[in-house]
Amino acid sequence: MGTSQDESSVSVHLTDCGRDAARAVFDVLEAAYPGHEPDLGSGGQPGRPVVWSMIVSTDAHRDGARPAGAPLGEAVDATLTGSPDGVTQVGGVLAGAFRAEETGRVPGEHECEVRVRLTGRE
Incomplete structure (x- = not known):
């Protein structure tokens, strides 16, 4: 596990997806956590794995923000790292917008990591 910037920071890493799917997930997070915009860049080199990341x-x-998830054309693997409460909160936002299946968890006293597979609700 990495080290989050502070108690309120949650690092979100997306893998096994293209730019459009990453944008759909990050749009949900941007709606729930204003002021956090990821740089999606060029998407890397063709045929090479890409990890899309954002810190919220x-x-x-x-409060009360219930962003609608854009349709995902593909499944997205997300890794959330930060304080247990922060990871739970961000995971809840994602689960409110997409189907979310937890695929792994690394607990810790001050920091945890949760892996989630996101798919569209369509």
Whole structure:
């Protein structure tokens, strides 16, 4: 596990997906956590794996925000790393917008990591 920036930071890493799917997931997070915009860049070199990442501050969470998930054309593997409460909060936002199946968990006293497979609700 990596080290989050502070107690309210949650690092979100997306793998096994293209740019459009990453954008759909990050749009949901941007709606729930204003002021956090990932740089999706060019998407790397063809045929090479890409990890899309974003750090959100759970302090910036808009209460009651229920962003609708855009359709995902493919499944997305997400890894959430941060404080247990922060990871739970961000995971809840994603589960509210997409189908979310937990595929792994690494517990820790001050930091945890949760792996989730996201698919569209369509």
